[in-house]
Amino acid sequence: MRLVLRYIRPQWKLATLIVVLTAVNAVASLLIPTYAADLIDEAAAGGGFSAMATSCLLMAVASLVASGTAIWSGYAVAKLSARVARDMRDDLYAKSLELSAYDFAQFGLASMTTRTMSDINVIQVALSDFNFMMLPVPFMVGTSLVLSFRISARIGWLLTAAMAVVIVLGVVILTAASPLYRRLQKLLDRIGAVLLENLTGVRVVRAFGREADEEARMDRTFADYATTSIRANRMFANLDGLSYLAINLFIALMLFVSGHYIALGEFQIGGLVALSEYAVMCLFFLMMAQMMIAMLPRALECARRVDEVLACTPSIADPDDPVDMAGAAPLADGEVLRFDNVGFRFPDASEDALSAVSFSCSVGKTTAVIGGTGSGKSTVAMLALRFHDATTGHVLLDGVDVKAMRQADLHRHVAYIQQRAWLFSGTVGENLRHRSDAAGLTELRRALDVSQSAPFVGDIASDPSVLARPVALGGSNFSGGQRQRLSIARALVGPSQLVVFDDSFSALDFATDAALRRALKEEMGDKAVLIVAQRVNTIRHADHIVVLSDGRVAGQGTHDELMDHCDVYREIVASQTRE
């Protein structure tokens, strides 16, 4: 609730307008039966034309005001709820960019998608329904009670009692339904996760003939959701039925009692018409509020889930007093990146992924990290970009601890090509300019040439329109190798001091791999290069090679030096030569 209020606050003018319009609408709607009652009583008493005409005119004005305010508040409510949802989505997305890889994994991709899309949608619909179904209630109830008591205090008390019954019923059912709705949202996450997993791995499912098993798993997930929904809806069906019963009992009682008072001359027949209208309108809005209450537990749960992400303090944050990296440059000896006795353990792991790792990368030099599967190579790349924080030791860029600078500054100085190439939907040009919007054709062309992408993208110097070539989500309209080459080109555009390749050559054939490394050597004269790789051929000619084994440095040096003195390296070379 507090979350929604926080997002309504910037829209306070719109929110105030909605409250005023709703109040005016309620009063105007209830004045219609009031003037109708006057008209009936005047007619029954054989009143003059002018008094009856005045009542008719007042009824017409009240009708116009009621319909005008209803239309106006409809527009205002739509605007308010859409703006609140927009701002929440913006903040949720911004937060997901702030979160570290570990923080993000705590929520999971499926849940983050559900929270950003479906949960905020539920909040938007609930906010809009709240304004239509709940907000008028206090104005309707207050005005109709005042008007009822004006006609007959006894009927006024009867109406108050009927409303109290309907409200108590609503509160009881709301309390009982809340846990069910919490469970429903969790099940929705589960459906999202299972669907995402199955749709992403649909070919694996087919190739392994697991269609029936996966269908059964999906069925179970959908069935769980359906059963819980039915239980929740059953509760609200009971609420509806009981409320109708209370309302109809009240109207029957009111007619019975009113007949008696009319006979006693306490009020006229017009008063009875007005009282019935107040009761019907008022209880109708209470019923609407109950329908809204049916949605409330779910909306509150969605708001809680959105707030949970927004309130999450990123485990990796910028320092309060960051070092200004605007004029930062490599150290006098050319050093750009240094791992100083770095150790790292994943928060939920029982062993260190890296222990006492020390090495450096310098301008004009290629440093490589090699090791078997799970030896900690990608973790080195992650720490260089501060996607994780070293548990012990220091990672330094230009002699400054990466924890002491803004992450944006770090990422401006370091270009990164991840293991699994990912392109954004759009065009080739938009993808290439991801790090630098202002990059010119010459720079793009150089990046395409170095990354060996020109042969399949085309020559942008003679035909710049190839930059408009569409890229599908994730780059799925390119082959794995082409995607890797384009993501390398993207990282080469724009200024950087260090380029980190995290096993980024694995999908390339040997000839392309070799051509790319040759081109890189020529182009990277003013930059430091860190290559994380499994293939010896990719790093054989590196200026410095760090060999990792179970997260520890098993040896460092050039290829020849390591062949002389590092058993682990010799073993890696031998295993790949045998292949």
Ligand SMILES: Nc1ncnc2c1ncn2[C@@H]1O[C@H](COP(=O)(O)OP(=O)(O)OP(=O)(O)O)[C@@H](O)[C@H]1O
């Ligand atoms: N999110 C995680 N939580 C816990 N442990 C992890 C996590 N990610 C990786 N690890 C563990 O950390 C170790 C190093 O992983 P890393 O991804 O750096 O290895 P790698 O050398 O890059 O492997 P590969 O060549 O297969 O990609 C492995 O033992 C791995 O199981």
